[in-house]
Amino acid sequence: MPVTSKYQDKNVEQILSDVVNVLEKHKASNELSLMIVGNIATNLINSSKMPAEQRKIIAEKFAQALLSSIDTE
Numbered sequence: 001m002p003v004t005s006k007y008q009d010k011n012v013e014q015i016l017s018d019v020v021n022v023l024e025k026h027k028a029s030n031e032l033s034l035m036i037v038g039n040i041a042t043n044l045i046n047s048s049k050m051p052a053e054q055r056k057i058i059a060e061k062f063a064q065a066l067l068s069s070i071d072t073e
Contacts, residue, residue, distance in 0.1 A: 023036070041059075041062060045058055045059055045062075
């Protein structure tokens, strides 16, 4: 079952493009780029106003979504 987003594809694609452009501008390797993206995710989860006990659940759901979106072939 496809996941539907409440965000417009155009908006998501523009932000994604902007982030990729910044990483390319800084000539960030794949390893560094993944580290930065991981740090962004961690900072967003930790700085949110959600209760601390919910943060682990959100992180696990994020990790599951990431794993399900990886091409394995």
